Amino acid sequence: MTKEKDHLAEELPRAVLDPARLAAVADSGLLDSPPEGTFDDLAQLALAITGAQKAFFTVADGRRSFWKSAIGMEPAAGRENDIRDSPCHLLIGTGKELIAPDAATDTRIKDLAAVDALGIGAWAGYPVFSPDGYVLGGFCVVDKDARPFTPEQSQALRTLARSVSSEIALRQALRQARARGEASEALARTLQDSLLPPRLPDAPGLDVAAVHMPADTTGAAGAEVVGDFYDLFRTRGNSWCAVMGDVCGKGIDAAKVTALARYTVRAEATQHARPATVLHRLHEALVDQHVSDRFLTVALIVFRPDTDGVTGHYATAGHPPALIRRANGTVEELTAEGMLLSPLLPAAREGHRQRAFRLHPGDALLLYTDGITEARDRDRGPLFGEDRLAAALAATRGLGAADTLEALWQEASEHAGGHAVDDTALMLLRVAPRT
Known part of the structure; x- marks a missing residue:
């Protein structure tokens, strides 16, 4: 590995740089693609349910967290941040949701650059999976103030994250069928x-x-x-x-x-x-x-x-x-x-x-x-x-x-x-x- 990759490997969970996961990210075709109504609508629904100010669907390779959907962000803010700065790498490392009602005191994320850069007071993130079970990234909401997320809100967000994963699986199945020239039973x-x-x-x-x-x-x-x-x-x-x-x-x-x-x-x-x-x-x-x-x-x-x-x-x-x-x-x-x-x-x-x-x-x-x-x-x-x-x-x-x-x-x-x-x-x- 290069020195840069050695440095990344020291800071990131091993799962982030797993070659099989990175191949699944590339195969999704989502990196560097434009926003889409399907994912933006799910993010908008997340804001309506929780009352938070920002919602993201992110896809992460070994270097960056790319914002496929970023509702509540100004266009000038760009559409990505360093994977080391984003809580998304924690979702990839554990494959589990992460709820931080008070980002400033939560030891898991309080030192991440994104907390200050995005004004994160509270964060709720859920992993998004590829059809073969690799974590592609995350679906999350951000509130500017520290606050709890109710069990009902957490369940709704969990459902929306699964819907993102299902949409990705549906697209991949269709691509594969079309590549084979069949619409099989x-x-x-x-x-x-x-x-x-x-x-x-x-x-x-x-x-x-x-x-x-x-x-x-x-x-x-x-x-x-x-x-x-x-x-x-x-x-x-x-x-x-x-x-x-x-x-x-x-x-x-x-x-x-x-x-x-x-x-x-x-x-x-x-x-x-x-x-x-x-x-x-x-x-x-x-x-x-x-x-x-x-x-x-x-x-x-x-x-x-x-x-x-x-x-x-x-x-x-x-x-x-x-x-x-x-x-x-x-x-x-x-x-x-x-x-x-x-x-x-x-x-x-x-x-x-x-x-x-x-x-x-x-x-x-x-x-x-x-x-x-x-x-x-x-x-x-x-x-x-x-x-x-x-x-x-x-x-x-x-x-x-x-x-x-x-x-x-x-x-x-x-x-x-x-x-x-x-x-x-x-x-x-x-x-x-x-x-």
């Missing part, structure tokens, strides 16, 4: 899987399950990534959010809208307790960021488990109504007025209403996309429809969440002769029955 399925949570979390007192069933593509040129998605996550305290969405169409445009919807809902639900407000904020994001002209339908619930069930509120944006299966087997439709979401429509403040609901022990709530109600055979016979779905759900009285979804899919599949004309997503939340 494997790529489509990989992209689809990346838009669904790998495993639903355990919500207290609830039995939860979700499935995503692909359309029958027999005879088609190949699978395409579609816009069905779902998510379940804790928001604040003992509150939770469940969401089911369906983007019109398939392909990369659908994937972009789906990704935007997922990270926006996760971020906004940690800040707003009303599901109607979350949908309004999602609509604003679709209009402002306009990643595609495709419209989106969403059903969203915010709920709180207690010792005797679940209390919650439901809102929808043009999505099929939720169904509640009571413990005695009766099925109720849960409806709320709300227009679908589209970047071509103004995001009206009163465009969505919400409805309160209560689940008691043994009750279950079903969210679904219209792939199941539109199931039909190859001869274009009658649709499975909402009435058959409600009857099938009633017949599952007493079944757990996973068994209920299996029974519903089996019923719809038999009706359609095994032919699925569209992808289907189902999610069921069941309150544990009294023993």
